[in-house]
Amino acid sequence: MAACIAESSLCTLDQQTADLILQLQLEDAEVYFSSTKGKGREGEVSDEMLAFELQRQEIENMSLFRTDNRMARSMGSAVVSDGELLSDAWFLDDIAARDREIAHQLDRGIETSDAELLRGSTIILDDETLEKLRLLYVSGFDDSPSDDDDRDFQSVAGDQPESSTWAASRSGKLSTASRRCEACRETVKFVDIARLPCQHEYCRKCLAMLFEASMTDESLFPPRCCRQPISVSSVRLFLDLEVVQEFARKTTEFQTPNRTYCYSPTCSAFIHPRNINGEMACCDDCGLQTCTTCKAEGHNGDCPNDTALQQVLETAREMGWQRCHSCWSLVELEHGCNHMTCRCGAQFCYVCGQPWKNCACEQWNEHRLYARANQIIDRQQERRVAAQIPGLPAANDYEGHAIEDPLPEPPGITDQQPAGPGQPQEPHDDVVPEEVTQPINEAIGVADTPQTARERLLARTMQNLRENHEWDLINARSVPIFLKDTFLSAVGVTYRPAIDADEIDCE
Known part of the structure; x- marks a missing residue:
């Protein structure tokens, strides 16, 4: 019997030739087992017979793999050629299923919000997604694409017509x-x-x-x-x-909201709401029970007075801290406006603790706004230093996306005033509105003296913060915070993220 042909050799042959070779090798194996039947002791397997058995299993697995591969490629070509029809059918089925669910809710008297009416789970098979699926699961990816790739794929699709959308996407494939x-x-x-x-x-x-x-x-x-x-x-x-x-x-x-974690220090796993019965939560990982009120070990009867918690809350009241109305986390605001966005997503007023836009409190404290303006200016200076370090990629070298937004010039504050027609330019001091400079002078304790460049920048930044309600002037638009932190620390530059993991961000 001839040795089993390698799978790599089969890939170089056409489909019919490869299938014929596998079929002949399987027939040879069957002839061998038929000729040796009943010649050995019962229960004993010779080395020769074991080798033929392993070879037959390998050939069968190879044949099954090639059959599955042809099926997968056929399904992939069908998705490509009929992608738009499949998307439309999927979309209609999703609408029908959602309408039926809403009808059942209305029969049971459950109110349905507009967001639920508009919500859908349909995944749109756009041209880019189809192209990636084809390269991953149908034709494979070639670093040096050629016209042969199109011919191979068309041979898989057979005589099926090709959609105009897919034909247009293939025309620009080489550029992707x-x-x-x-x-x-x-x-x-x-x-x-x-x-x-x-x-x-x-x-x-x-x-x-x-x-x-x-x-x-x-x-x-x-x-x-x-x-x-x-x-x-x-x-x-x-x-x-x-x-x-x-x-x-x-x-x-x-x-x-108001999550419960296992009280055991060696576990501390999150307890799913489905495992909470009344005020008792059972941990899936360790099986221990936790009180949902005091977050300590589960107990019978009323929850005892948590003296440690009361002391913390008393300290919070003395220090003027606020508590999130959703997750009950304590918050200390150091700079920025009074609009708080908790890590849990809840938004509330730092002054009274009520949900945002449900009170008449001031939107900011002047001293905190001044501190926030200083933080923005310092962070911009750090970015300029990072941009001057050799070897760092330019901030706007990718399709025109800039990492740092420029600070716009607010109305009423300019570095230079243009002269009228026919009048010469004369040197003069920058003009800053009195309502902007007064809180800065009070905060830094200086008299009405000629302003430095930083003071003028502070005035512009504070006016922008007032007008835009804590507009994040320095938040990068493209690179995520955790990557920027690693990137800048590698070159010795300290980066202060706009969203601090240990604080609650004021946005």
Whole structure:
């Protein structure tokens, strides 16, 4: 019997020839087993027979693999050629299922909000997604694409007609062989790049780091770029199964108000609301019970007076701290306005603690606003220093996206006043409105003296903060905070993120 042909050799042959070779080798194996039947002792297997048995199993597995591969390629070609029809059918099925669910809710007397009426789970199979699926699961990716790739794929599709949309997408395929990741600035294959809602593109590694960081630091949840949330369904193709499953668990945890964690220091796992009965929560990991009121070990009867908690709350009242109305975290505001956005997502007033836009409190404290303006100016100076370091990528060398927004010139504050027609330019001091300079002078304790360049910049920044209600002038639009921190620390530059993991951000 001839030796089993290698799978790599079969790949170089046409489909019919490879199938014929496998079929002949299987027939040879069957002839051998028929000729040796009944010649040996019962229960004994010779080395020769064992070798033929292993060879037959290998040939059968290879034949099954080739059959499955043809089926997968056929399904992939059907998705490509009928992508628009499949999307339309999926969309109609999703609408019908959602209408039926809403009808059942109305029959049971459950009110349905407008958001639920508009919510859908349909995944649109756009041309870019179809191209990536084809390269990953149908034709494979070739670093040096040629016309042969189109011919190979068309041979798989057979005589099926090709949609005009797909034909148009194939015409520009050669220009999508590689892309640049917005985070790490590396050039990677087109199929390894995910396009986010803000149109920035991330590689698989940086996208996974972004999702993992959002699961360990609640201030970064949900993962976002340019302040636009990134849904896991839109980038599922680029994330590992473990990351997706852990993200689903963390989503439930972060969206639960007044959470309960296992009281055991060796466990401290989040307890799902389904495991809470009254004021008793049972941990899935260790089986211990935790009181949902005092967050200590489960007990019978009324919850005892938690003296330690009362002391902390008394200290908070003395220091003027505020408490989130959703997760009950304590907050200390150091700078910025009184509009608080908690790490859990709740928004409230720092003065009275009520949900935001439900009170008549002042929107900011002048001294905190002054501190915030200083922080913005210092951070901009650090970015300028980082931009001057040799070897760092330019902030705007990718499709015109700038990392730092320029500080706009507010009305009424200018560095120079143009002279009238025919009048010469004369040197003069910068003009700053009195209502802007007065709080600065009071805060820094200086008299009405000629202002320095920093004081003029402080005046402009504070006026912008008032007009735009804590407009984040320095938040980068493309690179996520955790990557910027690592990037700048590597060159010796300290970066102060706009969202601090240990604080509650005032936005």
